[in-house]
Amino acid sequence: MRLRRARTPPTPSRPAPPLLCRWDLDKTYLRSEFDTLRSLLRTAFEKAEDKIDVPGVAELIKALKATAERRGRTALVYFVSASPPQIGGAIRKKLELDGIPYDGIVFKDQLGHIKRGKLRNLREHVGFKLAELFRGRLEAPPDARELLFGDDWESDSLIYSLYADILAGHLAAAPLTAILMRIRVDPLLVAEVIDLATRVSGRDAVERIFINLERRTPPATFRLFGPRVVPTFNYFQTAVVLAVMGRLRLEDVTRIGTVLVERSGYTARRLDNSLDDLVRRGYLTLPAAERLAAPLRATGLLSLPTPRTRWRRMLVRLGRWRPRRSKARPVTSAGALDYDAILARVQPAARHAAASGGTP
Amino acid sequence: MGGDHAPDEVVKGVAQVSLATDIECVLVGDESRIQAVLEGVSYNPEHISILHSRDAIGMAEEPREAVKRRDASLVVGVRAVAEGRADAVVSAGNTGACILACAKHFRVLRGIRRAALASVYPRQREHPGQDSLALILDVGATVRCDAEELVQFAVMGSAYARRISKVSSPAVGLLNMGSEEMKGGETLVEAHRRLRQFPGINFVGNVEGNELVRGRADVIVCEGFVGNVALKLIEGVSEVLYDITSAAGERRVAWRLGLRLLSRGIERLRALTDYTQYGGSPILGFEHLLIKCHGRSEAHAIRNAVKVAAKAVRDRVPAEIADAVTASR
Numbered sequence: 232m233r234l235r236r237a238r239t240p241p242t243p244s245r246p247a248p249p250l251l252c253r254w255d256l257d258k259t260y261l262r263s264e265f266d267t268l269r270s271l272l273r274t275a276f277e278k279a280e281d282k283i284d285v286p287g288v289a290e291l292i293k294a295l296k297a298t299a300e301r302r303g304r305t306a307l308v309y310f311v312s313a314s315p316p317q318i319g320g321a322i323r324k325k326l327e328l329d330g331i332p333y334d335g336i337v338f339k340d341q342l343g344h345i346k347r348g349k350l351r352n353l354r355e356h357v358g359f360k361l362a363e364l365f366r367g368r369l370e371a372p373p374d375a376r377e378l379l380f381g382d383d384w385e386s387d388s389l390i391y392s393l394y395a396d397i398l399a400g401h402l403a404a405a406p407l408t409a410i411l412m413r414i415r416v417d418p419l420l421v422a423e424v425i426d427l428a429t430r431v432s433g434r435d436a437v438e439r440i441f442i443n444l445e446r447r448t449p450p451a452t453f454r455l456f457g458p459r460v461v462p463t464f465n466y467f468q469t470a471v472v473l474a475v476m477g478r479l480r481l482e483d484v485t486r487i488g489t490v491l492v493e494r495s496g497y498t499a500r501r502l503d504n505s506l507d508d509l510v511r512r513g514y515l516t517l518p519a520a521e522r523l524a525a526p527l528r529a530t531g532l533l534s535l536p537t538p539r540t541r542w543r544r545m546l547v548r549l550g551r552w553r554p555r556r557s558k559a560r561p562v563t564s565a566g567a568l569d570y571d572a573i574l575a576r577v578q579p580a581a582r583h584a585a586a587s588g589g590t591p
Numbered sequence: 592m593g594g595d596h597a598p599d600e601v602v603k604g605v606a607q608v609s610l611a612t613d614i615e616c617v618l619v620g621d622e623s624r625i626q627a628v629l630e631g632v633s634y635n636p637e638h639i640s641i642l643h644s645r646d647a648i649g650m651a652e653e654p655r656e657a658v659k660r661r662d663a664s665l666v667v668g669v670r671a672v673a674e675g676r677a678d679a680v681v682s683a684g685n686t687g688a689c690i691l692a693c694a695k696h697f698r699v700l701r702g703i704r705r706a707a708l709a710s711v712y713p714r715q716r717e718h719p720g721q722d723s724l725a726l727i728l729d730v731g732a733t734v735r736c737d738a739e740e741l742v743q744f745a746v747m748g749s750a751y752a753r754r755i756s757k758v759s760s761p762a763v764g765l766l767n768m769g770s771e772e773m774k775g776g777e778t779l780v781e782a783h784r785r786l787r788q789f790p791g792i793n794f795v796g797n798v799e800g801n802e803l804v805r806g807r808a809d810v811i812v813c814e815g816f817v818g819n820v821a822l823k824l825i826e827g828v829s830e831v832l833y834d835i836t837s838a839a840g841e842r843r844v845a846w847r848l849g850l851r852l853l854s855r856g857i858e859r860l861r862a863l864t865d866y867t868q869y870g871g872s873p874i875l876g877f878e879h880l881l882i883k884c885h886g887r888s889e890a891h892a893i894r895n896a897v898k899v900a901a902k903a904v905r906d907r908v909p910a911e912i913a914d915a916v917t918a919s920r
Binding site for chain 1: 610626630632634636638639641
């Protein structure tokens with residue numbers, strides 16, 4: 232099923248731009264536990280076989296890559312993690328066990344920070360991640376489009392938004408420096424980030440930033456980040472938004488939904504509710520949701536419509552039903568975000584997270 | 592959308608339930624208002640759906656007229672349960688409207704003449720293992736009733752206590768103005784006579800007002816008018832006691848120190864008498880359940896009420912009542 236108007240087919244002389252998918256590791260791909268020192272240690276020494284991935288994530292990554300390649304474009308999958316490289320072996324093996332095709336993985340040299348006595352850098356990830364994102368960007372084809380995936384444990388929404396705004400040319404070096412200093416990024420790292428930022432091309436390349444609401448952070452918290460940031464409660468929701476964007480096929484959404492049902496105890500009702508939640512939050516229009524839901528209902532993945540919803544669907548088709556949110560949120564933002572407001576809100580939360588054992 | 596703090600506290604309560612349990616909740620009311628509250632709190636959308644309705648019945652509205660409005664959230668919710676789209680209703684709204692909406696859309700259990708509004712309240716334990724809560728019914732669905740109806744209340748209350756409080760043979764008392772069987776007028780004397788002879792009911796005789804909060808009976812049976820006054824009196828006394836204690840602490844330093852020493856005990860007393868701990872009051876006698884929460888209910892109380900409703904549905908309380916009524920005929 233076609234979810235949106237097909238783009239003009241790429242001409243042989245000008246291939247479609249590659250798709251760059253950047254993933255955080257803990258709480259985005261893996262269900263890592265580091266709420267307590269004991270769980271942190273357990274995570275550090277866990278074998279690949281014992282690591283648990285977030286339901287549906289492996290199928291989503293595979294589908295993103297496969298769909299892009301089926302459409303004649305390259306899809307590159309990179310992981311950027313603030314975990315130390317010492318756990319790299321187990322992570323690579325886990326990726327292999329899950330059959331996830333990836334093109335690169337970066338870890339944070341925590342031991343190096345300890346050796347240099349930079350203990351603050353152990354818990355501060357904004358500078359590290361921004362630098363790695365810029366490095367990855369410099370190595371990628373200049374016309375690459377990007378999808379970024381993170382979670383609500385760390386400052387992923389802030390890091391990714393800063394990155395996207397710099398790429399788009401919405402944020403200059405001076406305000407970026409001020410922001411990084413305000414969140415107490417190591418001055419040496421600030422200089423490195425600014426240097427890298429000035430070298431990346433001014434291209435609005437980030438299409439969407441997906442935040443896995445693993446902590447169930449209230450979605451309203453992310454309003455300040457604008458419509459580019461999409462907080463989702465499960466990877467079925469993420470898949471639905473990606474399908475509407477044309478990045479996944481309906482079959483991929485079906486597969487991810489099926490995996491959630493078969494392996495994680497999801498029911499048709501839970502998937503129904505997830506879909507409705509996206510509509511209510513404005514990431515999906517009601518007609519788009521209806522178009523998507525019909526074949527999923529036919530496969531039994533979603534529950535059959537009640538007489539009330541059948542009536543509503545008929546009204547939608549006739550154009551007589553105008554739900555309160557008949558338009559989806561616009562994706563692009565006009566300029567840089569209000570980082571003053573974001574920091575005023577994020578920093579107390581970050582301090583709280585740090586105090587409770589989480590990573591700020 | 593009913594209750595003094597609706598929809599905010601109701602939505603927050605349901606959001607808490609969605610995070611902690613696998614109970615499927617359907618929020619009935621203005622979708623955009625509900626969504627606005629939801630997005631500001633932690634919730635799990637997989638366990639929440641919204642049934643949109645534009646109208647809501649006010650707490651002070653005349654119930655008989657109010658339940659005629661088909662798009663009122665209470666009526667929409669009750670109809671959804673009657674049509675099998677949900678299993679039970681939880682409402683903090685207008686009590687009269689709740690009872691009338693149930694009467695209008697739910698079928699009364701076979702053999703039951705009148706539904707009853709039951710409520711749990713804290714009481715003293717007389718022996719170890721005894722539940723710290725007792726059930727009193729009716730507390731407002733009726734005003735006056737006859738002996739047969741009081742007997743049916745006893746049957747329904749016993750069935751509810753068996754399922755929810757897990758008391759195999761709940762002690763049933765008849766609220767009266769004296770312990771002697773001839774006290775209380777014609778209706779109560781007749782009810783006493785019937786209950787004493789009733790098979791399957793562990794009738795412990797008349798219970799006086801001062802015995803309400805003691806552990807003699809697990810289920811107290813009375814007319815709605817009396818039950819409502821008794822329940823509100825218990826609530827009022829506990830609130831006043833707490834206020835007096837707090838005020839005492841402000842007067843003298845020595846009293847404040849004493850209260851500080853007793854603080855854990857006072858908190859336990861407060862927790863015991865706090866209506867928010869017990870969820871809500873079930874309306875018994877219909878094929879489906881409605882759990883009526885206090886009008887002042889906040890998120891915590893709503894959360895507990897939803898849990899009580901889910902427990903009652905899982906434990907098949909209406910079926911238990913129907914079986915008990917059938918067996919008694």
